[in-house]
Amino acid sequence: MISEVYAAIVSDAIARVRTMETQYQAGPLxxxxxxxxxxxxxxxxxxxxxxxxxxxxxxxxxxxxxxxxFGPGLVQAYEMEEREVVFPRIAVHEDVIERHRRDRNLWREGHDFEDEERHLRNLLRQDDSGLHYIDYLRASLSEFDAPYLDWLGFLQSHKEFVEAGLVNNPNAMVRRKFNWLRNYHNAAIDEALSGFEQNATLADGLRLDELLEARRIEN
Structure with a gap:
């Protein structure tokens, strides 16, 4: 038996549940x-x-x-969302990070902790308060079929979505969420620029740094 996923509508939310204690260790986390x-x-x-x-x-x-x-896992998720997840992101409870360090049921078969930790570093980001959340802008690079072209297209659509949200929402609370998204977006751009070789180009000769700078959201 491998890890399986179940989903259900609970009030105004969607609850996803993934099994972890299975015959084959596929790395459920x-x-x-x-x-x-x-x-x-x-x-x-x-x-x-x-x-x-x-x-x-x-x-x-x-x-x-x-x-x-229902169950304690769902209660903990609800309480954490209400208390800590103000901005539009998917946060990871500290218990998950700690459990992952010591529970091999969460690892992929044949992996050691260093392998697992590397995957988590590639998928998660940590804010100044220590809260981990899914770093979808950076981590999505390797998930697209045509990594750089599709990823740059996603960054462009993300930029336009955030800019429209900043312009079209007079509500102060909603604007704070889009301001957070703008800061996150630009931080991802900065990290990408620092991680690529200077003057790196795509197959058509376009410079990657110029393409990334063009996707920055101005203040």
Missing amino acids: VWELIDLLHIRVEFLQSGNLVRGTLTIGHMHLGIGFEGPV
Whole structure:
């Protein structure tokens, strides 16, 4: 048996549950993060924001996995979202990070901790308060079919989405969320610029640094 995913609508939210204690260790945590990354990207491309949390804990799924869905894992996710997740991001509870260090059920078979840690570093970002969240702008680079071209296209659509949100939302609370997105977007641009070789070009000769700078959101 491999790790499986179940989803259910709970009030005004969608609860996803992934099994982890299986016969084959497929690395359920990393796969869940990758799935959530893709969900995040797809929602943004359709013009919608996502806010949520990833926790670890026991869950009741019902007979035949037909619900109802409830349990301490869901309670912890709800409480964390209400208390800590103000901005549109998918946060990861510190218990998940700590459990991952010591529980091989969360690792892929054949991996050591260094392998697993490297995957998490590529998928997660940590803010000044220590909160981890899915770094969808940076991590999505390797998830597109044509990494650089598709990723640059996604950055452009993300830029336009955030700029429209800043212009069209008079509500101060909503504007704060788009201001956070602008800062995150520009930080991802800066990190990409520092990570590529100077004067690096794509196959058509266009300079990568110029393409990235063109996708920066001005203050």
